[in-house]
Amino acid sequence: AQSVTQLGSHVSVSEGALVLLRCNYSSSVPPYLFWYVQYPNQGLQLLLKYTSAATLVKGINGFEAEFKKSETSFHLTKPSAHMSDAAEYFCAVSRDSNDYKLSFGAGTTVTVRA
Amino acid sequence: DTGVSQDPRHKITKRGQNVTFRCDPISEHNRLYWYRQTLGQGPEFLTYFQNEAQLEKSRLLSDRFSAERPKGSFSTLEIQRTEQGDSAMYLCASSPLGPNEKLFFGSGTQLSVL
Numbered sequence: 329a330q331s332v333t334q335l336g337s338h339v340s341v342s343e344g345a346l347v348l349l350r351c352n353y354s355s356s357v358p359p360y361l362f363w364y365v366q367y368p369n370q371g372l373q374l375l376l377k378y379t380s381a382a383t384l385v386k387g388i389n390g391f392e393a394e395f396k397k398s399e400t401s402f403h404l405t406k407p408s409a410h411m412s413d414a415a416e417y418f419c420a421v422s423r424d425s426n427d428y429k430l431s432f433g434a435g436t437t438v439t440v441r442a
Numbered sequence: 443d444t445g446v447s448q449d450p451r452h453k454i455t456k457r458g459q460n461v462t463f464r465c466d467p468i469s470e471h472n473r474l475y476w477y478r479q480t481l482g483q484g485p486e487f488l489t490y491f492q493n494e495a496q497l498e499k500s501r502l503l504s505d506r507f508s509a510e511r512p513k514g515s516f517s518t519l520e521i522q523r524t525e526q527g528d529s530a531m532y533l534c535a536s537s538p539l540g541p542n543e544k545l546f547f548g549s550g551t552q553l554s555v556l
Contacts, residue, residue, distance in 0.1 A: 337482075364547075371446065371533070371547035372485070418484050428475055428537055428545045429498065432484025 330355045330421040332402075334433035342441045347391075347406040349436050351419035354400065361402045362420040362430065363393055372418065378402060389413070414440045444468070446548035448534050454554045455524055462520045463551045467536030474517050475545070476509055477533040478502070485533055491517060492539065524555045 335350040353359050361378040376387025383395045389412075393404045402419060416437045420430040447466045455461050467474050473492050477485035488507070489499045493514040503509075506524075511517040521528055531550040537543045 369549065371535075371549045373547070374544055420484070428473065428535070429487045429490065430477075430485070430545075432486070434482065435484050 330357075330359060330423060330431050332361075332419045332421050332431060332433040334417075334419050334436050336436055337434065338437045338439070340439045340441060341409045343411055344408050347404075347409045347413060347438065349404040349417050349419075349438070351393075351402045351404065351433060352400050353402060353419075353421050355421060355423075357423055360422045360424060360427070361393075361395065362422070363387065363391070363402075363404050364418045364420060364432075365389075366416045366418065366435075368415075375404070375417075409438075409440050411440050411442065414438055446534055446536050446546050448532075448548040448551050450551060451549065452552045452554075454556065456556050457524060457526060459524055460520065460522045461524055461553065462518055463532055463534075463553075465517045465519070465534030465536075465548060467516070467534070468546055470538070471536035471546075472514075472539035473537045474511055475535045475537075476517070476519055477535065479531040479533055479550070480529075488519075521553075524553075526555045529553055529555045 332353045363375040364372040366372045376385045378385050378395045386392045391406045416435045418435045419433040449464045475490040476488040479485040491511040506522045509519045533550045535545050535547040537545045
């Protein structure tokens with residue numbers, strides 16, 4: 329079975345500061361890992377996806393995530409937060425790159441202070 | 443590409459009533475997924491279709507839940523004899539068939555069971 333744990337249900341950062349959202353996974357097979365963002369009243373949008381091609385994955389809106397097998401982690405970062413980054417972020421895992429039976433974490437809400 | 447649309451956006455019902463939700467995926471997307479999201483949690487996989495065939499159902503999907511995709515286009519999710527525990531956001535998503543395709547989510551139907 330695959331699962332993810334997101335550390336911290338809420339993160340507050342200053343505009344221009346580093347954004348770091350933590351995600352650890354548990355998987356019995358090589359995992360496919362995802363980060364999604366959810367803005368109020370909108371559907372989830374894919375930020376980035378790890379499919380084993382490269383351990384550092386670059387996504388949209390300046391986000392990136394690094395897959396670390398030794399730490400079973402897939403943390404999401406953005407060097408400089410913008411007010412528009414305020415949203416809820418979800419880490420998710422699946423068994424297959426063609427399999428969207430995703431297991432999601434509980435989510436991390438990001439607020440950005442001016 | 444008009445995106446994944448879900449109807450209604452909100453549904454309030456009394457315990458014991460039946461409700462039906464509709465999802466219109468992106469045109470020509472072969473795969474359609476239903477997820478459920480409760481407050482403070484990430485989405486949970488319920489079921490998915492490839493064209494008109496329902497390929498998998500989660501154990502979360504009790505006998506009171508039924509989903510259909512009769513012509514491989516739109517899908518309906520029906521909940522019979524609703525319970526207060528059914529209150530949640532019901533999300534629909536679709537994707538093309540093929541490796542490394544993206545999953546597109548709708549904005550969801552918020553169900554409140556009184």
